[in-house]
Amino acid sequence: MTVAISSLLNRIRVSDSASGPIDAKEYFINMGPQHPATHGVLRLMLKLEGETIREVIPVPGYIHRGIEKIGESVNYRQFVHLTDRMDYLSAMMNNWAVAMGVERATNTVMNDRIEYIRTIFAELERIQSHMLWWGVLGMDLGAFTPFLYGFRDREKITDIFEETVGCRLTMNYIQPGGLMADIHPNFVTRVKEAMAYAKPKIDEYEELLSGNVILQERTKNIGVLSGADAISLGVTGPPLRASGVAYDLRKIEPYGVYDKVEFRTAVGSVGDCWDRYWVRVEEMRQSIGIVEQLIDNIPEGKFMLMKPAKKIIIPEGVYYNAIETARGVLGMVIASDGKSDKPVRIHMRSPNYNNLWAVDSMTRGSRVGDLVANISSLDFVVPDIDR
Amino acid sequence: MSDAITPPEVPASEPPKQDALVTQVIVLGLGAEPYARKADCPAVQVSATQLLPLMTRLRDDAGLAFDMLTAHTVVDRLDANIFELVYYLYSLNHRKRLLVSSSIPRENPVVSTLTPVWKIAEFQEREAYDLFGIQYDNHPDLRRVFLEDDWKGFPLRKDYKDDFMLTHVIEEES
Numbered sequence: 001m002t003v004a005i006s007s008l009l010n011r012i013r014v015s016d017s018a019s020g021p022i023d024a025k026e027y028f029i030n031m032g033p034q035h036p037a038t039h040g041v042l043r044l045m046l047k048l049e050g051e052t053i054r055e056v057i058p059v060p061g062y063i064h065r066g067i068e069k070i071g072e073s074v075n076y077r078q079f080v081h082l083t084d085r086m087d088y089l090s091a092m093m094n095n096w097a098v099a100m101g102v103e104r105a106t107n108t109v110m111n112d113r114i115e116y117i118r119t120i121f122a123e124l125e126r127i128q129s130h131m132l133w134w135g136v137l138g139m140d141l142g143a144f145t146p147f148l149y150g151f152r153d154r155e156k157i158t159d160i161f162e163e164t165v166g167c168r169l170t171m172n173y174i175q176p177g178g179l180m181a182d183i184h185p186n187f188v189t190r191v192k193e194a195m196a197y198a199k200p201k202i203d204e205y206e207e208l209l210s211g212n213v214i215l216q217e218r219t220k221n222i223g224v225l226s227g228a229d230a231i232s233l234g235v236t237g238p239p240l241r242a243s244g245v246a247y248d249l250r251k252i253e254p255y256g257v258y259d260k261v262e263f264r265t266a267v268g269s270v271g272d273c274w275d276r277y278w279v280r281v282e283e284m285r286q287s288i289g290i291v292e293q294l295i296d297n298i299p300e301g302k303f304m305l306m307k308p309a310k311k312i313i314i315p316e317g318v319y320y321n322a323i324e325t326a327r328g329v330l331g332m333v334i335a336s337d338g339k340s341d342k343p344v345r346i347h348m349r350s351p352n353y354n355n356l357w358a359v360d361s362m363t364r365g366s367r368v369g370d371l372v373a374n375i376s377s378l379d380f381v382v383p384d385i386d387r
Numbered sequence: 388m389s390d391a392i393t394p395p396e397v398p399a400s401e402p403p404k405q406d407a408l409v410t411q412v413i414v415l416g417l418g419a420e421p422y423a424r425k426a427d428c429p430a431v432q433v434s435a436t437q438l439l440p441l442m443t444r445l446r447d448d449a450g451l452a453f454d455m456l457t458a459h460t461v462v463d464r465l466d467a468n469i470f471e472l473v474y475y476l477y478s479l480n481h482r483k484r485l486l487v488s489s490s491i492p493r494e495n496p497v498v499s500t501l502t503p504v505w506k507i508a509e510f511q512e513r514e515a516y517d518l519f520g521i522q523y524d525n526h527p528d529l530r531r532v533f534l535e536d537d538w539k540g541f542p543l544r545k546d547y548k549d550d551f552m553l554t555h556v557i558e559e560e561s
Contacts, residue, residue, distance in 0.1 A: 003524055003529065007530050231455055234505070252482060331458050335462045
């Protein structure tokens with residue numbers, strides 16, 4: 001039996017005492033939790049030798065809110081309102097994961113109107129999330145203009161959300177059984193306008209940043225993650241696809257109406273920061289294509305199929321379902337006892353928590369500046385790591 | 388309860404069919420049995436001592452090739468006095484999902500680590516240690532993830548209590 005409980009202090013001491021004379025000594029330095037390049041309150045302990053990184057120890061937990069514990073004392077409808085506080089840039093996709101889990105467990109089939117609207121909203125969110133990421137990546141790597149451009153274009157989409165949903169960031173719209181409200185009468189025209197606006201903007205992004213020699217130098221062959229490593233490390237989403245693994249749940253296990261639309265999965269070949277950059281830019285184009293295919297064909301129908309006053313009781317068992325958010329696979333495990341309308345256990349397999357640990361293996365041996373590029377290319381949303 | 392949404396009744400006469408994937412795992416002869424509870428995907432259960440050999444085989448066997456550990460979590464079954472360990476595996480080649488479950492006693496929750504099989508297991512297990520206090524044997528770096536190192540107790544256990552919890556509110560409701 002060799003169960004030994006360690007601590008962060010212990011971990012650092014053990015490494016520290018192992019090195020040699022003071023001028024060649026490896027040392028630890030804290031990056032974060034208030035570092036602008038960590039996109040929130042993510043703390044990284046860096047083991048350095050000069051400026052070369054020997055090890056990265058992520059220390060998450062600064063905004064751990066115990067969402068899974070709260071989930072055990074609320075019912076499924078109430079739990080939806082906690083999920084958009086996890087990955088706030090994929091808020092409605094998180095809502096959808098819960099809604100879909102509950103619907104599958106209770107054998108409720110949604111009508112086409114609901115599925116179309118959900119898919120359109122999910123893709124709009126993916127576009128605005130990638131736009132924000134693109135801007136922030138530019139800023140992390142020393143270009144300020146992309147940040148302003150990304151936010152400017154993202155506003156057009158958040159305006160659409162505001163009309164229908166009522167808010168711009170942590171949106172609650174998708175519920176088990178349907179949607180909270182019907183779409184705004186202006187929705188279709190506004191979405192068409194926004195897509196017509198966004199399409200040339202993606203080309204502008206390419207012109208502005210993709211061809212930039214500084215960006216290329218700072219991303220190409222930096223932070224290489226092989227496909228086999230990515231799979232073993234549980235990496236999903238754009239980083240996995242950039243490593244050459246064409247794993248996209250929208251294609252492999254289609255939910256919503258993804259089986260009715262045509263789109264292509266962007267796959268990289270090297271698995272470096274540049275591939276992760278390119279995959280996301282291409283995903284924005286594909287998402288615009290998906291929205292354009294769906295927006296004219298929203299069928300008529302009800303927007304809510306379960307009476308909100310009714311208790312939702314999931315039969316006894318363990319359930320799993322997953323969706324592809326902007327950052328990777330969001331899985332949800334529900335254990336129900338079949339008697340109560342509250343789960344015995346609810347677990348969110350968050351994409352960012354599982355992607356986080358790839359930072360260490362992709363950064364070892366490179367410089368601190370490359371670490372910033374790596375973190376940016378993985379696109380972390382820290383509340384989703386901590387939950 | 389009359390207005391509750393309940394699932395349609397399944398006729399009890401037919402015995403449940405065993406999934407082909409479950410049969411494929413059981414014939415490996417590494418102690419896997421059909422899952423005793425209900426699950427929405429092919430599921431097996433195994434004793435905690437057989438977990439590591441079974442998982443290694445599930446990854447390496449060409450006909451199964453479960454190369455991804457999608458999720459690992461724990462369910463605290465207080466009434467049965469066990470922790471149920473839940474592993475969701477995914478095979479990219481065969482596009483199949485498998486649930487592997489294993490139960491360990493609540494008093495002595497020790498199980499071998501799966502870090503040698505999948506790298507992500509190290510971190511998913513650290514989360515399970517942090518929140519449930521599962522002791523992973525041979526784990527390379529077992530320490531808390533979210534909570535502070537000197538935190539007392541494991542918050543996701545059903546019998547967990549601390550001074551900050553609004554326990555009186557929960558008791559009044561129930």
